Amino acid sequence: MQLLPFVAPARNHLLGALPNSDFDRLTPHLRLVSLSLGEALYESGIALRHVYFPVDSIVSLLNVMADGASAEIAVVGNDGVVGVSLFMGGESTPSRAVVQSAGQAYRLRAATLKSEFTRAGAMQHLLLRYTQALITQMAQTAVCNRHHTLDQQLCRWLLLSLDRLPSSELAMTQDLIANMLGVRRQGVNDAAAKLQEAGLIHYSRGHIVVLDRVGIEARTCECYAIVKKESDRLLPDRTEH
Numbered sequence: 001m002q003l004l005p006f007v008a009p010a011r012n013h014l015l016g017a018l019p020n021s022d023f024d025r026l027t028p029h030l031r032l033v034s035l036s037l038g039e040a041l042y043e044s045g046i047a048l049r050h051v052y053f054p055v056d057s058i059v060s061l062l063n064v065m066a067d068g069a070s071a072e073i074a075v076v077g078n079d080g081v082v083g084v085s086l087f088m089g090g091e092s093t094p095s096r097a098v099v100q101s102a103g104q105a106y107r108l109r110a111a112t113l114k115s116e117f118t119r120a121g122a123m124q125h126l127l128l129r130y131t132q133a134l135i136t137q138m139a140q141t142a143v144c145n146r147h148h149t150l151d152q153q154l155c156r157w158l159l160l161s162l163d164r165l166p167s168s169e170l171a172m173t174q175d176l177i178a179n180m181l182g183v184r185r186q187g188v189n190d191a192a193a194k195l196q197e198a199g200l201i202h203y204s205r206g207h208i209v210v211l212d213r214v215g216i217e218a219r220t221c222e223c224y225a226i227v228k229k230e231s232d233r234l235l236p237d238r239t240e241h
Helices: 020-029 110-118 122-147 150-162 174-181 185-197 213-219 222-234
Strands: 031-035 040-042 050-054 058-064 070-076 095-101 103-109 169-171 201-204 207-210
Touching (some): 020 103, 020 110, 050 058, 070 095, 070 122, 070 150, 070 174, 110 122, 122 150, 150 169, 150 185, 150 207, 150 213, 150 222
Antiparallel strands (some): 031 103, 040 095, 050 103, 058 070, 201 207
């Protein structure tokens, strides 16, 4: 069994924002797990047995069509939790959860989360506010995909990813980016090439390094700022435990 380097649960902003009493009650039930790039945490229509609190990984939520085509509707990182349908009244979800950036997360059994949620305390309050922020991200993604260019969508996607990672580097293939954005691989290749030529990123063999975040912010659409503002408004600053 592989031993994972310890990462504090409080690195996840939701867990880190819990009062000490709630945090201490939940900690014994959290299990640190490693998430691999491209790994599916759950599939559409399957009953969820766990939720995941990412600490240095990113999970993409995708809606999948009957022909297998997919498009990203939201990203979840250290800002939140994967599996909101469990406490919103459903046992499954029509979306698919795929690891977008490899790393670690804390896994929690579904029954434990439900029990904590029904206490109607701090965890319930945080999860509901996070869900509102997630709905905002989903709605803005739909608008962005309809009205903005692929170049702008790629910049938005990069910025949302960076906000949920401890570094400016992403391990991501163009095929996976294309699946996330619901476009052809060549379109992603052309958009990434423009950013690289402008000196904003360096891309090589599935590895993206952001060199100029300010420059990317200047090229993106208003969708990124709307999502970030709502997240900042709804989600409190965390406290270290």
